[in-house]
Amino acid sequence: MKTISQRKKQPELVRRTLLDCAMRLGLEHGPAGITVQAVAEAAGVTKGGLFHHFPSRQALVEGLFADLVEKLDADIDAAMARDPKPRGSFTRAYVAATFDDPVLGEGNPGAALYVSAHAEPSVRRRWADWFAARLERHRETDDTPTLEIVRLAADGAWLAHLMREDGGVVPNLTALRERLIAMTLTD
């Protein structure tokens, strides 16, 4: 397999660009901003080109979600593997995944969920399923009221971050993150 970066036609690169642009548009102009026109144009491609990679608009949005889940699973598994203490390890990994990444940038899993879930309501169900499955998997180590609050607070944190955009209350993310992690350790 050749290196993708050397070929003049780079389908994988275009695909990623399309997904990135879709997310940016979703964040900036709301889910309604994700039109095939706009996304294709932003990615420097025509509609036809977009439909070559994604058979429908819904597939595009679901691609966003699929990427999210893949990345999130990987991040969480990696973080849990590095965690010596079993109790609350999933919650810590979840917090880390929410806060770390290109801190609250476009690569953030929360952002991807946010955009995809609202652009295509069917995704909400899939997210609920994923989360439920993951939670069930770590039931023995992460099923306490305090840990639940920590996870909810993490969700609320990036939600608050998204809401500000410019000129809102920006919580001290690093301090908040450490405090949440601390809560999982003293539980």
Place this chain on the structure above:
Amino acid sequence: MKTISQRKKQPELVRRTLLDCAMRLGLEHGPAGITVQAVAEAAGVTKGGLFHHFPSRQALVEGLFADLVEKLDADIDAAMARDPKPRGSFTRAYVAATFDDPVLGEGNPGAALYVSAHAEPSVRRRWADWFAARLERHRETDDTPTLEIVRLAADGAWLAHLMREDGGVVPNLTALRERLIAMTLTD
């Protein structure tokens, strides 16, 4: 001034119906589901009738938000007035407003924010402003890390609730609520 309920034509009732239908459609089919056609039809009125009450689609969505802020302000002020302890009183009121209401039904302030903020991104800014102002107002009683976590967790809670719709992890709301309130008292 006559009682509105006596008149045969009840514009105020129609207005409310339009707003309610807009929110329902937003919750069920995502922000994209709020089309003037669909909303008008759901409210048993024509597009022309809708545009009589709201000069534009954006005005309709902003009406949703305006209602939210009004109700939220009232609820919070009332709850704070009943609260004997000053410290954390705003946060407790915020939690109560988030959880109580027609529990996570259409009358819930969170739902209104959720829908309006995503349907029209301009509303995000206005929400950020409202929250920032309210927070500044209660800076002396509610500006601690723990209270911030409580508020964020409350946000996360109704977000989680919205995400489930059917077949997701439904947190025990009453238990969670009590636990969050407790956190504000021992802070």
Place this chain on the structure above:
DNA sequence: TGCAACATACCATTTGGTCGGTATGTTGTG
């Protein structure tokens, strides 16, 4: 040559929005 990766042109439908009309009120005046 053959096939993947795009572009171009086109289409049916839906979108938010306007406009003229009408039925139903409300109000001022004698």
Place this chain on the structure above:
DNA sequence: CACAACATACCGACCAAATGGTATGTTGCA
């Protein structure tokens, strides 16, 4: 009270633009 003058609430047809999607090219790499 009567009755004109006006305002409100709503309808129904229409519109330009944008939408998701398709069908048919063209181009470049192996």
